[in-house]
Amino acid sequence: MQKYDAIIVGAGIAGMTAAIYVKRAGRSVLLIEEKVCGGQIINTLNIGNWPGEAKISGTDLSNKILAQVKELDVEIKYEEVVNVREGFVVKTDEAEYGCSALIIATGTEPRRLSEKQEKDAGRRPISYCATCDGALYKGKKVVVVGSGNTAKHEMQYLSNICSEVYHIHHDDPIPEDAEAVFVAIGREPATKVFGDLVDLDREGYVVAGEDCHTSHVGVFVAGDCRTKELRQLVTAASDGAMAASEAVKYLG
Ligand SMILES: Cc1cc2nc3c(=O)[nH]c(=O)nc-3n(C[C@H](O)[C@H](O)[C@H](O)COP(=O)(O)OP(=O)(O)OC[C@H]3O[C@@H](n4cnc5c(N)ncnc54)[C@H](O)[C@@H]3O)c2cc1C
Structure with missing residues (x-):
């Protein structure tokens, strides 16, 4: 089984930002994404509140960040994480990977019909x-x-x-x-697979403060899947940076 310093689950804005920070700190990192890098913003036509871009589409913004991730040679696997065991062993629909620090950045998904x-x-x-x-x-x-x-x-x-x-x-x-x-009945956190590992609130968000530490040592959380006041692109990126730098500190 291949082992990394850090594994990041979810390649939305939070996960991709975290990957940039972990890699630039000289640590080995694997980014795992089940669908498309960019996450929930990829279909939005106009973003008007990303600093430095008066108007940009979600696809263009995601692609710019992804290009930066790729330029740093971050390894990306397009697989779905289905389970995480102590240690940590991250199981996907295709393989298992080991890591010392885990960053959960799985965002939210559309709420299903009754x-x-x-x-x-x-x-x-x-x-x-x-x-x-x-x-x-x-x-x-x-x-x-x-x-x-x-x-x-x-x-x-x-x-x-x-x-x-x-x-x-x-x-x-x-x-x-x-x-x-x-x-179109709202969104809910995509955190079910982490329910046995970290504390979730009643709605399913991973409980963590601004330092992005979860209830489990060595597990950090970034972006919309965390308990927080403002779920936006800049706060997702901010969390990605914070979770990564705390993970790097933890790795020592
Ligand atoms: C329609 C719409 C318009 C918006 N417009 C704006 C805007 O103009 N400005 C703004 O600031 N914010 C906007 N937002 C909010 C913004 O998109 C989010 O705050 C931000 O994208 C959250 O990023 P994230 O990385 O935390 O999560 P996400 O973008 O949700 O990314 C999470 C990623 O994790 C992946 N994932 C989930 N589970 C697993 C798993 N088990 N295994 C592997 N991968 C997994 C998902 O496929 C996804 O790619 C908008 C949101 C929506 C829905």
């Missing part, structure tokens, strides 16, 4: 991103589930593409003639 609504949806496609999938339903009838600003935005976006856009709330029955279901 069981009843999923049953209701049957074999109809379910999407969590109108910008990504809206074009697939050109001229068709779709339904948006959710009550917040994201749901409003998804409806607006789809109304220019689809013949009809229904709107329902969480737990309402899904209209029979809708051909696809777009879900």
Whole structure:
């Protein structure tokens, strides 16, 4: 089994920033990402609050940071972490890796439909991103589930593409003639696999203060999956730097 000084789980803005800091401190590091480097921001068209960029898309920002990560020769594996054992042994859907320090940077994921609504949806496609999938339903009838600003935005976006856009709330029955279901009912922390390792709060966020130390020695947390007031790109990057520098201190 290959062993690293640090393993970072999740290559969103927090995880990629942490990787830059650990690598620049001369430590070996593995960054593990189950989907796409960049995380939840990759489909956002306009970011207006990243210092130094008056206007930039999520894809461009992510690619710029990823280029910096690659330039430093950080090793990246595109695998899903399914379990972490004491020691630490990080198990993915493909292999096992060892590390002395672990940084959790798994962010948040879209909240799923209720069981009843999923049953209701049957074999109809379910999407969590109108910008990504809206074009697939050109001229068709779709339904948006959710009550917040994201749901409003998804409806607006789809109304220019689809013949009809229904709107329902969480737990309402899904209209029979809708051909696809777009879900916008918020996000939740992607932390289930760490539940036996570190303390989580009632909503599932990893409990940690600004120093990014978790309840387990040697395990640090960065970004949106941590208990915090402000979940934004700059605070994710800030956490990445803090978690990495605390991990490097811990490694000695
Ligand atoms: C639509 C939208 C628009 C936004 N706009 C802005 C904005 O304009 N400005 C701003 O500052 N913030 C914005 N935000 C918030 C911002 O995107 C987040 O605060 C930030 O991206 C969080 O980064 P992160 O690295 O903590 O987590 P994430 O971006 O969620 O990254 C976590 C990564 O971990 C991976 N992962 C999860 N579980 C595992 C696992 N088990 N194994 C391997 N990998 C795993 C995920 O695939 C993901 O890539 C927006 C968010 C959304 C959803």
